[in-house]
Amino acid sequence: MAEQRMGFFTDTTVCIGCKACEVACKEWNDVPDDGFVFRATSYDNTGALGASTWRHVAFVEQDGRWLMSSDVCKHCTNAACLDVCPTGALFRTEFDTVVVQADVCNGCGYCVPACPYGVIDRREDDGRAWKCTLCYDRLRGGMEPACAKACPTKSIQFGPLDELRERAAKRVERLHAEGTTQARLYGANPDDGVGGTGAFFLLLDEPETYGLPPDPVVTTRDLPAMWRWAGGAALALAAGVAACFAGRKP
Amino acid sequence: MPRRRDEMVPDAEFRSYYGQPVIKQPIWHEPHMPAYLYLGGLSGAAGAMAAAARLTGRDRLELAARMTAFAGASAGAVFLVAELGRPERFLNMLRVFKLTSPMSVGSWTLAAHSGLTGVAAGSAVTGLLTPAGDAASVASGLSGLAMATYTAVLLADTAVPSWHEGMRELPFLFSGSALASAGAALMLTTPRAQAGPARAAAAAGAVAEVVAGGLMERRLGLVGEPYRTGRAGRLMRASRVLTLGGGLLATVAGRSRALTALSGLAITAGALCTRFGVLEAGRASAMDPRYTVVPQRDRLDAGHPASAPGR
Numbered sequence: 369m370a371e372q373r374m375g376f377f378t379d380t381t382v383c384i385g386c387k388a389c390e391v392a393c394k395e396w397n398d399v400p401d402d403g404f405v406f407r408a409t410s411y412d413n414t415g416a417l418g419a420s421t422w423r424h425v426a427f428v429e430q431d432g433r434w435l436m437s438s439d440v441c442k443h444c445t446n447a448a449c450l451d452v453c454p455t456g457a458l459f460r461t462e463f464d465t466v467v468v469q470a471d472v473c474n475g476c477g478y479c480v481p482a483c484p485y486g487v488i489d490r491r492e493d494d495g496r497a498w499k500c501t502l503c504y505d506r507l508r509g510g511m512e513p514a515c516a517k518a519c520p521t522k523s524i525q526f527g528p529l530d531e532l533r534e535r536a537a538k539r540v541e542r543l544h545a546e547g548t549t550q551a552r553l554y555g556a557n558p559d560d561g562v563g564g565t566g567a568f569f570l571l572l573d574e575p576e577t578y579g580l581p582p583d584p585v586v587t588t589r590d591l592p593a594m595w596r597w598a599g600g601a602a603l604a605l606a607a608g609v610a611a612c613f614a615g616r617k618p
Numbered sequence: 619m620p621r622r623r624d625e626m627v628p629d630a631e632f633r634s635y636y637g638q639p640v641i642k643q644p645i646w647h648e649p650h651m652p653a654y655l656y657l658g659g660l661s662g663a664a665g666a667m668a669a670a671a672r673l674t675g676r677d678r679l680e681l682a683a684r685m686t687a688f689a690g691a692s693a694g695a696v697f698l699v700a701e702l703g704r705p706e707r708f709l710n711m712l713r714v715f716k717l718t719s720p721m722s723v724g725s726w727t728l729a730a731h732s733g734l735t736g737v738a739a740g741s742a743v744t745g746l747l748t749p750a751g752d753a754a755s756v757a758s759g760l761s762g763l764a765m766a767t768y769t770a771v772l773l774a775d776t777a778v779p780s781w782h783e784g785m786r787e788l789p790f791l792f793s794g795s796a797l798a799s800a801g802a803a804l805m806l807t808t809p810r811a812q813a814g815p816a817r818a819a820a821a822a823g824a825v826a827e828v829v830a831g832g833l834m835e836r837r838l839g840l841v842g843e844p845y846r847t848g849r850a851g852r853l854m855r856a857s858r859v860l861t862l863g864g865g866l867l868a869t870v871a872g873r874s875r876a877l878t879a880l881s882g883l884a885i886t887a888g889a890l891c892t893r894f895g896v897l898e899a900g901r902a903s904a905m906d907p908r909y910t911v912v913p914q915r916d917r918l919d920a921g922h923p924a925s926a927p928g929r
């Protein structure tokens with residue numbers, strides 16, 4: 369990597385649910401309308417990350433508190449979407465982020481069910497897969513991503529991943545000392561099932577409460593085993609065919 | 619208090635974001651994807667049988683197998699291209715070769731297999747280039763083995779719980795079904811005197827398909843549920859009845875053209891039900907957050923979190 373690995377630290381404890389990140393992302397990246405629907409469950413009107421929702425603010429109403437969290441592509445260390453992409457449209461940038469090249473993607477849709485976080489999706493009218501680019505163009509221009517820039521509370525922090533991880537660990541320590549014992553980091557562990565994420569979070573409840581998988585795995589971790597099982601089945605098929613032809617010719 | 623959200627998903631000891639899915643559903647369409655899975659399997663096993671027929675000197679059976687293998691691969695490729703969001707960019711599939719992408723491996727396999735079966739069928743029809751046609755026929759036996767099994771890896775190599783966890787049995791389910799499908803097609807298109815191996819393939823493939831599917835549903839536990847319930851459950855049950863019935867009939871049909879036809883149709887319908895059922899089960903398992911969250915939460919609670927590759 370020519371450059372340092374860059375990422376996001378989203379500290380949900382200071383998120384106020386203003387959705388400035390969603391708006392800034394849409395404006396800068398020219399992301400089309402994703403439907404303005406009142407879902408009648410919460411203040412959430414985008415629902416989930418998708419082809420045209422690259423930042424998604426989740427609202428969880430609980431007794432005595434209101435959890436808000438701006439979700440985004442995790443820019444995984446071991447990214448399933450990138451591994452399974454057959455065209456090479458998905459690639460790893462010099463900032464160690466994961467980006468789709470729109471001029472290469474042929475809309476095969478394989479990345480969509482491969483992502484363990486349900487991030488990337490295909491735009492049906494356009495036929496291609498889309499997701500957060502971590503503002504690749506802005507990064508190359510030496511600027512921070514639009515969402516981080518727009519966030520008024522610094523809930524979304526952008527920077528070199530090492531620095532962010534250090535800062536996040538200190539923040540959790542302080543919160544614990546202040547009595548907020550539920551505070552925990554999500555995605556900051558380089559030994560987890562995806563090798564840690566480039567965009568990680570400080571949460572106040574279990575990940576699944578925010579719609580995040582509690583223990584995600586990059587599916588290609590098991591790919592060697594899958595090929596072995598398929599190889600076994602291919603051999604069994606060969607043996608089966610041979611057996612069917614073993615009888616004497618009439 | 620946050621547990622209240624779980625009321626949307628009854629009997630579930632897990633938490634979620636308003637019952638919404640955690641992962642995205644596979645976006646592959648019906649009938650494109652299941653039809654491709656069926657045709658690819660049919661073509662692959664037919665290629666293997668063409669090679670075997672060639673090596674054992676069964677010329678009529680080989681001719682039928684060559685034609686079936688080519689027809690299956692070509693029709694399958696049409697469905698596959700139509701499935702793409704940008705069909706005109708189909709050739710981007712051959713831009714790179716990636717072992718980490720079963721779809722990349724599969725595209726190259728399909729390209730090789732359609733090429734080989736095309737040469738074999740073309741030579742048989744025109745009578746030209748016979749040595750090349752014969753060599754291609756034997757080689758399509760090998761590409762056929764890959765064709766009939768890689769699609770299981772294609773599905774398993776996703777975050778879809780009922781597919782990923784089914785990585786052991788899915789290849790056997792698909793290759794068994796492929797063998798049955800090819801047997802069914804070939805016993806209908808080969809003179810009786812040479813159709814013996816086709817009947818045997820129909821029956822053996824049917825048994826393998828049903829056994830593999832049964833084992834998978836049993837072993838998977840919670841994430842095997844989507845194969846047993848709802849539309850997927852109905853399709854998988856229909857598949858079992860049709861496949862077993864057809865396979866049994868193949869062994870007793872004897873001289874009867876009508877019974878042979880009935881058997882072939884039942885096996886083919888069963889193989890299609892399997893593919894539609896597996897696709898639907900995958901969708902159902904992706905749509906209900908329970909199948910994503912519960913196994914992961916259990917893993918964490920048991921103190922065995924997942925670890926990164928190579929660690």
Ligand code: SF4
Nearest residue numbers: 441442443444449483
């Ligand atoms: S979160 Fe999903 S879309 Fe983002 S890099 Fe990881 S696998 Fe790819």
Ligand code: SF4
Nearest residue numbers: 453473474476477479
């Ligand atoms: S849809 Fe596009 S980005 Fe996704 S796997 Fe296919 S080619 Fe790659």
